[in-house]
Structure formats: C-alpha cells, structure tokens
Amino acid sequence: MPGKITTKERLQINRQKMPEQASTARAANFEEVNLGFTEQLALLEADRCLQCKDPRCMAGCPVNVNIPRFIGLVSEGKISEAAQCLLCDNALPAITGRVCPQETQCEIVCVRGNKSTPVGIGYLERYVADWARNHSDQLTATKAPATGKRVAIVGSGPAGLTAAGELVRMGHDVTVYEALHKPGGVLVYGIPEFRLPKKIVSQEVQRLQSAGVKIECNVVIGRTYTLPELRERFDAVFIANGAGLPVFMNVPGENLKGVYSANEYLTRVNLMAAYQFPNADTPVLHGKCVAVVGGGNVAMDSVRTAKRLGAASAMIVYRRTKNELPARAEEVHHAGEEGIQFEFLTAPVEVIGNDKRWVTGLKCVRMKLGEPDASGRARPVTIPGSEFVLPCDIVVVAIGTRANPLLTATCPDLKLNKWGNIVADEAGMTSLPGVFAGGDIVRGAATVILAMGDGKRTARAMDEYLKSH
Amino acid sequence: MHTIVSKQCLSPNVTRLDVQAPRIAQIRQPGQFVIVHHSEGAERIPLTIADADPAAGTIALVIQSVGKSTRDLVALEPGQAIADIVGPLGHPTEMIESGRALCIGGGVGTAVVHPIAQGLHKRGVKVTSIIGGRSKEWVIFEAELRRLGEVIVCTDDGSYGRKGFVTDAAKDVLAGGGIGIVYAVGPVPMMRAVVNLTKPLGVRTIVSLNPVMIDGTGMCGGCRVSVGGETRFACVDGPEFDGHGVNFDELMDRLSAYREYEQKSLACAEENCRLKQTLPS
Ligand SMILES: Cc1cc2nc3c(=O)[nH]c(=O)nc-3n(C[C@H](O)[C@H](O)[C@H](O)COP(=O)(O)OP(=O)(O)OC[C@H]3O[C@@H](n4cnc5c(N)ncnc54)[C@H](O)[C@@H]3O)c2cc1C
Ligand code: SF4
Ligand code: FES
Numbered sequence: 001m002p003g004k005i006t007t008k009e010r011l012q013i014n015r016q017k018m019p020e021q022a023s024t025a026r027a028a029n030f031e032e033v034n035l036g037f038t039e040q041l042a043l044l045e046a047d048r049c050l051q052c053k054d055p056r057c058m059a060g061c062p063v064n065v066n067i068p069r070f071i072g073l074v075s076e077g078k079i080s081e082a083a084q085c086l087l088c089d090n091a092l093p094a095i096t097g098r099v100c101p102q103e104t105q106c107e108i109v110c111v112r113g114n115k116s117t118p119v120g121i122g123y124l125e126r127y128v129a130d131w132a133r134n135h136s137d138q139l140t141a142t143k144a145p146a147t148g149k150r151v152a153i154v155g156s157g158p159a160g161l162t163a164a165g166e167l168v169r170m171g172h173d174v175t176v177y178e179a180l181h182k183p184g185g186v187l188v189y190g191i192p193e194f195r196l197p198k199k200i201v202s203q204e205v206q207r208l209q210s211a212g213v214k215i216e217c218n219v220v221i222g223r224t225y226t227l228p229e230l231r232e233r234f235d236a237v238f239i240a241n242g243a244g245l246p247v248f249m250n251v252p253g254e255n256l257k258g259v260y261s262a263n264e265y266l267t268r269v270n271l272m273a274a275y276q277f278p279n280a281d282t283p284v285l286h287g288k289c290v291a292v293v294g295g296g297n298v299a300m301d302s303v304r305t306a307k308r309l310g311a312a313s314a315m316i317v318y319r320r321t322k323n324e325l326p327a328r329a330e331e332v333h334h335a336g337e338e339g340i341q342f343e344f345l346t347a348p349v350e351v352i353g354n355d356k357r358w359v360t361g362l363k364c365v366r367m368k369l370g371e372p373d374a375s376g377r378a379r380p381v382t383i384p385g386s387e388f389v390l391p392c393d394i395v396v397v398a399i400g401t402r403a404n405p406l407l408t409a410t411c412p413d414l415k416l417n418k419w420g421n422i423v424a425d426e427a428g429m430t431s432l433p434g435v436f437a438g439g440d441i442v443r444g445a446a447t448v449i450l451a452m453g454d455g456k457r458t459a460r461a462m463d464e465y466l467k468s469h
Numbered sequence: 470m471h472t473i474v475s476k477q478c479l480s481p482n483v484t485r486l487d488v489q490a491p492r493i494a495q496i497r498q499p500g501q502f503v504i505v506h507h508s509e510g511a512e513r514i515p516l517t518i519a520d521a522d523p524a525a526g527t528i529a530l531v532i533q534s535v536g537k538s539t540r541d542l543v544a545l546e547p548g549q550a551i552a553d554i555v556g557p558l559g560h561p562t563e564m565i566e567s568g569r570a571l572c573i574g575g576g577v578g579t580a581v582v583h584p585i586a587q588g589l590h591k592r593g594v595k596v597t598s599i600i601g602g603r604s605k606e607w608v609i610f611e612a613e614l615r616r617l618g619e620v621i622v623c624t625d626d627g628s629y630g631r632k633g634f635v636t637d638a639a640k641d642v643l644a645g646g647g648i649g650i651v652y653a654v655g656p657v658p659m660m661r662a663v664v665n666l667t668k669p670l671g672v673r674t675i676v677s678l679n680p681v682m683i684d685g686t687g688m689c690g691g692c693r694v695s696v697g698g699e700t701r702f703a704c705v706d707g708p709e710f711d712g713h714g715v716n717f718d719e720l721m722d723r724l725s726a727y728r729e730y731e732q733k734s735l736a737c738a739e740e741n742c743r744l745k746q747t748l749p750s
Contacts, residue, residue, distance in 0.1 A: 179686050181506050181513070181553040189688075218555040220686055224492060244688035248700065255693060255700065255719055257726040264689035272683065273510065278737040281512040281538055282683075283730035357722045404687050406705055 005047055005075075015117040016045045023337040027307050030193045030275055033334055034098070037127040046075035048112060049119045056109040057121060062453035065089040067106060071124055083132035083139060086125065091165040091208075092158060092452060094133055094200050095187060097126030099297075100449050101328045133203050141211055144171035149466045152177065152234040154221045154407065157185020158448045159240035159439025161208060162455030163462075168212040170463045175234075177219040182271065185242055187448070189271040190263070192301050194308065195331075198270070222407035227414070227435070235469065236434045236462050239422060240455065243440035245404040248397055249293065253351030258285060258359030262298045262398035269305050287394030289313045291362050293348055294398030295320065300331040302396045303340050315341035317348060317390065319367050319380040343390065345369075347380065351395055361389045401445050419444065428458030434469070436462055470550040474527055476543075479609040480602065483533050483577050484543040485519070491526030493518065493556050499588035500562030500677065500709050504685040505530065505542065506553035512538040515682045515704070518557060519580040520587075520613075528554075531580030531609070537734040558685045559708045563675060564588055568649040571642055572598045572614075573635050573663055575655025579610045581677050582654050590617040597621070597648075599638045601655075605629035636662045648672055653712060657721045664712040676712035678703045680723060695719050 019035040020026075026033050037045065049071040057067045066089055073082035086093050102122035110118035132139060149172045153160045156178040167174045182188050184201040209215060221227060221241070230237050246261035248254050265284065268274040272282035290306035292299050295318035306314040316335070318325065321344045325332055336342075343364070350363040366386035369378035403420040415423045415431035421442055428436040438454030440446055477485040493503060502517045520529035534540045545551065562585050570589050574582035579600045586596045596618035602608040605628040614620045621638045622630030631638055636659070642648065643666065651674040653663040660676045667674040680692040680703050687705035694703050697714035701707065 179555065180684060181555070218553050220555060220558065223556065223558055224496075244686070246688070246690040248690065255695060255723065257723060261690040264683065264691040267683055267689050272512070276510075277730065278734045280510045281541075281734060283727050283734070285726065357719075406687055 007050060010047055010050060011115075013044055013048045015048065015120055016041045016123070018120070018123055023334075023339075026194065027304075027338040028310075030308055032197055033194050034126075036130055037123055042074060042124060042127040043077070045120045045124055046071045049075070050111060052111060056111060057106040057119070060106040060109040062105065062449045063090050063456055065093075065106075065125070067121055070128060071119065071121070074124060074128060079128065079131050080135070080138050082128045083135070086128050087132060087139065090125075090452070091162045091456070092204050093125050093129035094204060095158070095196060096449050096452065097122055097129050098196050098200075099191060099328075101447060103329050105449070133200065136207060141169070143169055143211070146173070147171040147466065149173065149235045150175070150233070151236050151238065151462065151466075152230045153238045153240060154230075155179075155185060155239070155241040155439070155441075156183035156205070156215060156217075157240060157242050157439060157451060158187065159242075159451035159455040160185070160238065161205065162452040163238050163240065163438070163459045164213040164455075165208050165211065166456055166459035167462065168208075170459070172463070172466065174212070175214045175216060177221055177225070178215060178217045179220040179241075180271065181217050183215050183217060189267045190298065190301070192266065192270055192305055193275075194304070195301065220406065222410045227407065227411040231432070231434060235466055236436065238428070238455075238458060238462065239407065239430070239435065239437040239441060240439040240451070241404065241407055241441050243401045243403055243421075243445045245402045246397070247400045247402055249348060249399060251348060251350050253353055253359075254397070256351055256353040256357050256359050258287065258353075258393055259351055259395045259397065260285075262292070262294070262302045262396050263401065265302055265396045266298070266305065269309070275305075275309060284309065285394055287311050287392065289315075289392040290394040290396065291315055291317050291343075291390055291392040292396040292398055293317045293362075294400070295325040295327060296398065296400075297327045297331060299396075299398035300327045300335050302398050304331075304335055304338060306394065306396070307338055307340060311394075313341060314339075315343055315390075315392075317343045317346050317362065317364065319345065319347040320369065320378065321345060324377055345380065346390075347382070348395075349387070352389060359393055359395055361391045362395055363387060363389050401440075403441055403444070426457075427461035428454060429461060429465075434465065436465075470552060471554045472550045473545050473547050474525070476545070476547055479531065480607045482535075483531060483580075483607075483609055485580075486530045486532065486542070486545070487522075487527045488530060488551060488554065489526055490528045490554050490556075493554065494521040494526050494528050495523045497521050497528065497557040498561035499564075499584040501557035501559050502685075502708060503528070503530070503554050503556030504558060504682065505551055507538065507541050507545075508552045511541065511552075513553075513683055513685070514538050514542075515558070515679070515685060515708075517581040517584075517677070517708075519583055519610075531577060533577040536731045537738045540735075540738070555685065558704060560706075562588060562652070562709055564592060565594055565650050566592055567594060569595045569597065569647050571639065571648045571651045572596055573639055573651065573653040573655070573659075574598065574600045574610070575635055575659040576602060576607065577609070578655030578659070578677070579608075579614075582652060583610050583613055585652050585654075586614055586617045597642055599623065599635045599642065601625075601635040634662070635659065636666055639663060639666060643667065643670060643672065650675065652676075657717055657724070660712060660715075661717040664715070664717070668713050674712040675709050676715060677709045678707055678715065678720060680720060681727065694723075
C-alpha cells in the first residue's frame with residue numbers, strides 16, 4: 001500500500017535502475033536508449049525520498065520544481081496530481097527528465113546521496129511527464145483572462161517555448177517566430193532521437209499551441225522582419241535565438257570533404273533525418289572511422305550518432321582527461337558501453353587529406369595537464385615533439401558555438417558583450433526598453449534547463465513590464 | 470504553405486515557378502535567396518529570387534532540375550504548394566550608383582543576373598548583359614534582360630547569337646573600356662573564367678556562390694567558402710563575394726562531396742516510380 005512507510009524502510013530501498021536497450025542492439029539503431037520506469041519501479045524509487053522539511057534538491061533545480069511534493073504524490077499513487085504539480089513548475093518536463101544534468105543539479109545535493117545514492121529525481125520526472133503526455137485529457141490548464149497585450153518571441157528553443165507557455169498562461173497574446181521549418185531549437189536539430197525522441201518535442205509543442213501559443217516557422221528575425229519592426233508591432237519582445245554559430249578549429253585542412261561542424265552533422269541526421277536516407281532526401285557522409293573533436297554533450301551526441309550510422313570506429317578526441325569531460329555522466333557512460341573510443345589529452349593541429357581532397361586523418365599532439373586556468377580546470381599544455389596522425393575519414397568539430405550575429409547585426413543599439421552575446425540583467429531586460437533576452441544568446445552555450453529558467457524568470461518580468469506599460 | 474500560381478518551362482531542364490510568398494515578395498532585394506523545403510522528408514535547397522511581384526505577393530523561382538529535390542519541385546503544378554519557404558536570405562547585391570555594368574549569366578545563373586540587372590537599371594546604371602547556353606533552346610531570360618539594356622547572346626554551337634563562350638564576348642566588351650563593375654553568375658568554371666579575365670584588368674567582379682546549404686542562417690557552416698584566404702559562410706556573409714578572392718577549386722570540390730549520394734537518391738526515386746507504374750493500384 002502506498003503512503004504509510006517508515007523512514008527506516010525508505011532507507012532500505014536501493015536506487016532503481018533505468019531499463020535500457022542493450023548496448024549492442026542500440027549502437028545500431030536510433031531508438032531511445034532509456035526505456036523509462038515501469039509503475040512498479042517508479043513507486044519503489046519514489047518511496048526512497050525522505051520528504052525533507054528543507055529539501056536541498058529544490059534549491060539545486062534551476063526552475064525550482066517542487067521535487068518532494070511531486071515525488072510524494074507519486075508514492076501515494078496520485079499520479080495525475082503529481083503531473084499537475086510538476087507541470088506547474090516546469091513547462092517541458094518530458095524533455096528535462098531526459099536531458100538535464102541531474103547529477104550536478106538536484107541529485108548531487110539530495111541527502112540520500114550522503115550515505116548511498118541520491119533519489120532518481122530525473123527518472124521520476126520523466127516517468128510523471130510521460131504519463132502526462134499520454135493523459136493530457138485528464139489535466140486541466142488554468143489561464144488568466146486576456147490582457148490584450150501582444151508579445152513576440154524570437155526562437156522556439158527551450159527558452160522561447162518556456163516563456164511562451166508562461167506568458168499565455170498570464171493571458172498575453174504570444175507569437176513565436178522560428179527560423180527553421182520545425183519548432184524546438186536544439187531539441188529538434190541538435191539532440192538526437194536516441195536521447196530525445198522528436199515525437200516528444202512535437203507533443204510538448206502541441207500542448208503549448210493548444211494552450212494558445214502561436215508559432216510561425218520559416219521567419220528569420222533580422223531578415224524576414226527586423227527587431228525594430230517587431231518592437232513596433234508588439235508590446236514586448238523576448239529574444240531567445242540560441243547560440244547557433246559553429247566554432248571551427250582554425251587549423252589547416254578544415255574545408256576538406258569529410259569535415260563537419262557538429263551543428264551540420266547533427267542537423268543533417270536529426271532535423272533532416274539523414275539516417276533514413278534515401279527514404280529521406282538529405283544525405284550525410286558515412287565514415288568507417290569518425291573522429292569527433294570535443295568533450296561536451298554535443299560531442300557525445302555526434303560520436304554516438306556516427307556509431308549508429310555504421311562507423312566501425314567512432315572516437316572522441318579531447319584535450320583534457322575523462323575527469324574534465326563536460327558532458328552528462330550518463331552520456332559518457334552510455335558511449336563507453338556502445339564501444340566509443342576515447343583519445344584523451346589529445347589536440348588536433350591539422351586535418352590531413354588525399355589528392356582528391358577527402359579526409360584521411362587528423363594530425364594531433366599529446367597534451368598534459370598544467371596549472372588551473374580561469375575556469376578552475378587544469379589547462380592542457382602541448383607536449384613538444386608528440387605529433388602523430390589519427391587515421392579517420394570523417395572529422396566532426398564539436399568545440400562549441402557562439403552567438404549568431406544575424407539578428408543583432410540589424411539592431412546596433414542592442415548592447416552586446418565582447419563575444420557578441422546580448423547583455424541582459426537578472427530579469428532578462430536588455431538595453432532596449434521592452435526587449436528581453438534569455439537562454440544561450442545571453443549565457444553562451446549552456447543547458448536546456450538554464451534556458452528554461454531564463455524563460456520562466458523573464459516571463460514574470462515581462463508580465464510586470466506589460467502591466468505598467 | 471506556398472501555392473504555385475504559375476509554371477513555365479524556360480529551357481529543356483529549367484522551369485520557372487511563381488509562388489506565393491507575400492512578405493518575401495515585398496522586401497526582397499537583388500542578390501537575395503530563399504531556402505525551399507518541398508515537404509516533410511525533402512532537402513532544404515537554396516534558390517535565388519529571380520523576380521518578385523509585390524502586388525500579387527509572388528516570387529519567381531527558376532529551377533534547373535538536376536537531382537531528386539529539384540525534380541520534385543518542378544513536378545509541382547499550379548494550385549499545389551511548397552511546404553516551407555524562408556527568406557529573403559543573404560546580403561543584397563553591392564550596386565554601383567552610376568556608370569556602366571556588365572552582367573554575365575551562364576545557364577540557370579542568368580536568372581540570378583536578372584534581379585541584379587533590374588536593380589542597376591533602376592539606379593540609372595547602363596547595363597550590358599551577356600548570356601549564354603549550349604544552344605538556342607537553353608538561353609533564358611533574354612526578353613526580360615533586353616528591357617534593361619543591351620543583351621549579347623552566346624551559344625556554344627552558334628545556333629543563336631554569337632558562337633562561343635560568354636567569356637569571349639566579355640573580352641570584347643571589356644576591351645571597349647568603361648565598365649565599372651562586372652557581375653558573373655553561372656557554373657563555377659564560367660565564373661572562374663570571367664574572374665581570370667577581369668583580374669588583370671583590375672575590374673571589380675562580383676560572383677554569386679552556390680555551395681551546399683541547410684539552414685541558411687549561419688548555424689551549420691556547411692556553406693563555407695574561402696574568400697581572400699578566409700573562411701566565410703555563403704548564406705550569411707554572401708552569397709555574393711568579390712570574385713578576385715574566391716577559391717573556386719575548393720568550391721568545385723566541396724560541391725562534389727555528395728555526388729554518390731545524389732545518384733543513389735535519383736536511382737531510388739526512379740525505382741519507386743517504376744514500381745508504382747508496374748504495380749496494379
Ligand atoms: C547536440 C546538443 C546536445 C545538447 N545536450 C544537452 C543536454 O543533454 N542537456 C542540456 O541541458 N543541454 C544540452 N545542450 C544545450 C542546450 O540544448 C541549449 O543550451 C539550449 O537548447 C539553449 O536553448 P535556447 O532556447 O537558448 O536556444 P536554442 O535551443 O538554440 O533555440 C534557438 C532557436 O532560435 C532560432 N533562431 C535563431 N536565430 C533566429 C532568428 N534570427 N529568427 C528566428 N529564429 C531564430 C533557432 O533556429 C532555434 O530554433 C545540447 C546542445 C546541443 C547542440
Ligand atoms: S533531497 Fe532527496 S530525499 Fe530530500 S526531498 Fe529532495 S529528493 Fe527527497
Ligand atoms: S547554410 Fe548553414 S551556415 Fe550557411
């Protein structure tokens with residue numbers, strides 16, 4: 001029976017394992033790796049939560065989900081109330097339940113982690129959110145009366161979508177402009193199917209649309225309309241156009257055939273479904289041996305994609321060590337299981353090609369870790385004379401992205417920092433009245449949940465602004 | 470959805486579609502392009518806006534059918550629609566405000582030269598156009614360009630106009646002097662030949678580059694080209710560049726990257742087509 005269970009009993013339950021596709025099978029398909037909790041697993045995991053009076057997990061969550069409350073409702077078997085509670089704090093829980101770095105946010109501070117392992121907060125969030133997706137008819141959305149104020153949002157990534165959801169709930173008339181032909185931002189063009197099925201993104205988008213959010217795809221702000229035009233037509237604008245400008249290595253040979261930015265590689269495979277070629281029209285080059293440069297989530301997604309496209313060998317080339325990898329722990333773990341190789345302490349200096357200008361290898365140097373740099377991480381230092389060539393036929397460059405200047409270049413009075421990111425205060429307000437910004441365009445490439453946190457906080461600030469203007 | 474309002478065959482493999490896209494029709498400028506996505510599962514392909522009618526809310530797309538994607542587009546009939554068109558993308562053409570300009574168009578590139586000549590003509594610049602094709606039936610946009618100035622037509626086989634390449638005619642026009650700027654749009658070898666001609670003469674030459682693109686917003690970097698020794702993204706930094714700095718060899722090479730895949734895509738489409746015809750419905 002749910003409910004009556006003593007703390008001692010709770011402490012005796014071990015963390016439940018996420019059921020997943022076997023590593024050999026999944027390395028050859030694009031279906032989701034994690035299969036999700038069954039009801040039984042979810043109830044057991046929920047019972048592990050101690051229902052702390054001063055829950056540390058909540059403080060670790062960038063959108064302050066009421067974690068003990070929704071987990072408590074799960075353990076009492078009140079799944080619909082749990083869903084209502086979760087959705088009230090988090091506009092896209094089926095997405096964050098899959099892609100948040102829980103191990104550095106809510107789970108790292110969970111008290112159960114002191115003596116054993118933290119509560120599987122992310123797994124439970126996913127469980128409840130998936131229930132909500134499949135039972136949307138049983139959920140009620142509350143909406144404030146119409147205010148008559150019009151808001152434009154630039155970009156339909158997590159920041160834009162979250163803000164849109166909050167603002168319609170407050171009664172504003174919201175239009176989202178998206179440059180691509182499908183809404184979702186990085187969630188549709190970057191993060192692969194095997195980690196975040198596109199169907200989930202489109203269901204979450206549909207939920208927002210039925211709540212009243214209007215989405216216009218194929219509109220590039222800065223080209224189709226300018227920011228000054230939006231300011232004229234709307235009472236307020238939220239810029240959430242992401243950090244979509246790929247950074248290249250700036251080494252010789254980067255324009256050879258077979259060198260991709262991670263953005264291009266992943267966009268071909270995800271947004272354009274190149275893994276289904278020729279049933280989808282967009283191709284992607286299939287390599288026998290693929291080298292991915294970088295160590296973040298983008299690099300992990302690229303290398304695991306290469307493996308699934310049939311590469312005999314797919315490897316990460318990273319200039320620090322395993323301990324410094326910025327990717328989510330689960331992705332690194334999954335990648336290892338799938339047979340991904342890691343070349344640590346290695347930095348490329350040139351892409352090598354043959355006489356037909358196809359990639360044949362990556363010339364690298366070995367590194368060692370030196371003094372910590374400004375970010376506190378050990379700075380990699382080149383070992384002189386250590387040059388060698390890693391043979392490969394595809395190189396994917398996943399060393400980061402920067403602010404895309406397309407929109408900001410058409411609005412010179414919008415204040416930017418030296419990297420081209422929009423300057424915004426705590427509430428998301430920019431140097432222009434009525435213009436707010438959030439997500440990667442302000443922070444530089446960050447995370448889904450931080451972008452959502454910005455969307456949520458800024459929506460509140462915009463609501464205040466709209467009330468007083 | 471963007472409905473096709475008219476369709477016209479311009480040459481054996483070049484089709485003109487006039488498509489509804491009111492906002493783009495209103496604000497597009499010479500040199501700009503759109504990215505077209507036929508339907509779910511299709512490629513996104515860049516196409517120059519060859520003309521626009523702001524009153525009717527339509528833009529003209531001139532499409533050379535070479536691969537599966539372009540074939541699918543030209544198979545559309547008036548009344549049918551293209552799912553997605555985004556634009557106008559890229560920078561408008563750099564124009565001169567007076568004097569004489571030479572516009573050179575090869576094959577389907579002539580459709581790109583047309584809005585440039587329009588823009589120049591509007592500013593009062595005297596335009597000479599040189600356009601070419603394999604033979605008479607491959608020459609396009611002649612009438613439209615004649616409205617804007619002198620036109621010299623060249624065909625490879627001499628079946629119409631001057632016999633020979635557009636570069637031969639260009640050499641003569643340039644020898645006459647007085648040309649302030651040259652615009653060259655067409656197959657890469659043609660643009661390279663024009664640039665080789667104008668470089669020693671020091672005549673500024675603008676070319677329009679057509680690398681593979683996906684998003685058209687500077688997000689993927691797939692459209693990168695080398696100009697003046699630097700990597701530029703054609704979709705946002707171009708598509709037009711100073712021809713004297715362009716690395717045409719690299720462009721040609723990168724354009725060939727997917728050749729094998731393109732053939733496979735076409736072969737598959739033909740196979741499907743045959744199956745559909747032979748299977749009882
Ligand atoms: C491959 C990959 C994997 C990742 N994995 C994770 C992960 O596991 N966990 C995690 O937390 N984070 C992850 N991230 C980071 C995370 O996705 C981003 O931090 C987050 O998406 C940023 O959200 P955003 O709303 O600011 O921007 P985006 O998601 O980038 O959305 C911006 C949108 O704006 C559109 N746009 C851009 N310019 C214009 C314009 N001028 N006019 C109209 N529309 C425009 C873009 O097309 C895009 O759709 C990953 C990123 C990538 C690329
Ligand atoms: S810190 Fe852990 S145990 Fe405490 S409420 Fe949060 S999830 Fe439950
Ligand atoms: S087409 Fe993607 S950056 Fe130009």
